[in-house]
Amino acid sequence: MSTVDKQLEEVRETIDEEVPRQITVTDVTYEGPELVIYTRDPREFATDGDLVRRLASKLRKRITVRPDPDVLTHPDEAESEIRELVPDDAAVSDIQFLADTGEVVIRAKKPGQVIGRRGETLREITKTTGWTPEVERTPAIDSPTVKNVRTFLTQERDDRRDILERVGRQIHRDPMSSEEWVRVTTLGGCKEVGRAAYIISTADTRILVDCGDKPGERTEQPYLDIPEAIGSGATSLDAVVLTHAHLDHAALVPLLYENGYDGPIYCTEPTRDLLGLMTLGYIDSAAMTGQQRPYGTEMVREAVKHCIPLEYGDVTDIAPDVKLTLHNAGHVLGSSVVHFHIGDGLYNVAFSGDIDYDSSRLLDGAVNEFPRVETLVLESTYGGRNDYQTDQDDSERKLRERLQDVAETDGTLLIPTDAVGRPQELLVVLEELMDSGTVPEMPVYLDEMIWEATAVHTSYPEFLRNDIESRLQSDDENPFLAAQFTPVGDDEERRELAQRDEASVVLSTPGMCTPGPVRTWLSALSDDPDNTLVFVDKQARGTLGKQIQGGADSITIDGETVPIEMRVETIDGFSGHADRQGLENFVKTMHPRPEKVLCVDGDQSATQDLSSSLYHDYNLRTFTPENLETFRFI
Incomplete structure (x- = not known):
């Protein structure tokens, strides 16, 4: 009999002792991090509302009760x-x-x-x-993504149950080593924006945190082929933890399954759904631009099928020696600060993912209170000494002024943005400005992926601020149902709309003007000085967006030279990232304050500036890792 079977036998004995005699328990098994109890008497379990809670407390496990089919x-x-x-x-x-x-x-x-x-x-x-x-x-807006994910998981429930049982046995196995150490290895995201990927290892466990691409550089993938990752075989990974679904953190997660990984992905439920949406769009974009797709649609389905959604604040066993807790990161819908508790009080590591410390229109600010944290792996996107963003009121004032400008000239305000996060924030502001009469009403055109991501938001209002959650539950007050908002499906429609002689707003992907629908809008709008281009996202080096933001007179799109005569501005308060002061405040008020900080996911100057400031101002041991560095903490 295996160790896990012996555990289950002991658990079964405890359950038999605790439940009333009239309740028959037919099976007890692990499914993922949960202990599942099958019973012929589900009604009796339901009658005693505290029974499951008492069992969970006694066994120190998350418990689900399921009935036998014949009852x-x-x-x-x-x-x-x-x-x-x-x-x-x-x-x-x-x-x-x-x-x-x-x-x-x-x-x-x-x-x-x-x-x-x-x-x-x-x-x-x-x-x-x-x-x-x-x-x-x-959902208030019908979401094919949410519907397809839920239908797919229902269809695959037999496979999914097999996956969960296998994962459950892996989690609850006995430790294989008596050694105690903790290491973090960087596979990407160091002194650069994008391709975030990190391995956290113990003597028993190996966990990958994020697996993203580098914007504008599809050939620069994380260093997955080293022994610490999948170089020694993808089965050496015990789990993947995903902070959020933006492509610079999640684009290459399905590639793991292409390479033989067959384990779980832990994330929030909206992150799971958005992972499917974003990665399908990612490979479609590659196909449309003549690039080789890094993986097929089947691998996206495999990734979604292996997702195990967790709620914020739930402490969950994901390995014999690792507990995981997700906390709100304030960045986008479902984004998480991930906290690892390793061993029996041995060590604690938190990965910030991307964070916004201040509350936004949609989300509460990032959580920074934990039972313990010795090391923090901290994003540094806006960590440079001059990276101070305008506050929410100032950002909205600047947006209002640009809207008034295009209203006077019958121009178009083009805003390149990623599908998730910034556009939904902007839609709330646009709806309010037009509904109040502060700016004239005008059509707002949304690329199809932005509209679909917005629909996903309406499926998970509980992840949003309380006031927005309440509004989404009312058709009359739902800001995303404004009559001005119109989804756009193809390039022909984009070109036609761009020729209209009327004031309008366009939200188009992607945010850094890498290949995607925004380039069609750029080609059609950029030669008219009545139009305005506003950047709201960080423009990484080497991207077309960075080139335009830097003052280029012309750009090349699909082999054609396109003049830039439209007005170009940046409004950085909608970025969804904490700026330099926000990052410092996150660490300054963090409880408990970490002993070590690794500054990652920012260009070289940003990571170095932030690292130096945290060292001098707060007496912390700080590091600016290179890719492929390993840090041992115990």
Whole structure:
């Protein structure tokens, strides 16, 4: 009998001792980080609302209870009973029964009404029907991405259960070594913007944090072929942890599965969905520009299938000697600061990912309070000594002025931006300015990926600020449903819209003007001085955006020379990144303050400036790693 089987046998004995005699437990197994209890008496479990909590406390594990299929009410009868139990105000849009797990997925516009006070309605559903309810929000904007991900995971539930059971056994195996050490190896993202990828290793475990591309340099991938990564075989990785879905952190995650990785990806639920959206767009962009696709669509599906979503604040075992907790990073929907607790109090490492320390229109600021942190791996995108961004009010004032300019000249305001984060922030501001009459109403054209990413936001309002969450739940107040917002699907439509003699706004991807729809808009708009180009994202070296921002008179797009006669400006307060002061404040107020800081994900001057400042001002040991450096902490 294996060690894990012995553990499960002991767990089963404890459960049998704790549950009332009238409850029959038929199986106990690990599925990912959770302990799953199968029972013939789900109604009895539901009757005692504290039973699962007591078991979780006793066993110190996350527990899910599932019914045996043969004790379930027939789906037709169960659906009628569920609809009677759930208030009409919940606006249930779909009910789906998963017989193999005994779960019923209830999709509703107002999930809280389905859940009930302290989960009372959910327990009543189980007591009445035997099914275990899972509640999902019906998006205010129909999202093919969310729908496709959920449908795909339902179709692949057998494979997914096999994956989860295998991962669960891997997590709960006995440690293989008595040695104690912690190392971080940099595979990318050092003294450069993009291709973020880091390995955190112990004597037992190897975990990859992020796996992104370098904007404008698709050939410069993270150093995945070294022994610490997948050079000794992709199966040597125990897990991947994804901070967020932007391509400079996530573009090459599916490539891992192309190279034989078959393990879990830990991230938030919106990051999982956005990973699918962004990586499919990434390989489509490569195909359209004649470049070789780094992986196929099947690998994107594999990545999504292997995702294990976690909630902010949940402490989760992901290896025998590693616990993971995700915290809000304030950068984009679902973005995370990832915290690793290693060993039995041995060491703690936090990776900031990309952070915004101050609250924005959409998101609360990044969390920087942890039980313990000895080392912080900190982004430095705006870490240079002069990298001070304008505040929110000033940024919105500048945007308002540019909108008034194009309104007077019947010009177009073109804003290159990534699909996730900045455009949704801008849409909230644009809706408010036009709705209040501060600027004239004008059409706002959104490239299709931006519209789809916005739809994903409406599926997860609980990840947004409370005021925005409330607005998204009301059709009358939802800022993303403004009549001025129009999605645009193809280049022919873009060229046609660009010729219209009317004031308008265009939000187009990608933010650094690397190959994508924005280049079509640039070709059509750049020779007219009545038009304005506004950068809101960091422009990395070597990108077309950086060239334009630097004052180029002309650019080359698809072999043609395009004059730049439109006005070019930068409004940096919408970046979604903490500026120099924000990064310092994040560290200054961090509790507890780390002993060491590795400054990464910024160009050489930014990382060095930030490292020097943190060393001199806060007496911290700071480092500016090179790619392929390894740091040992224990």
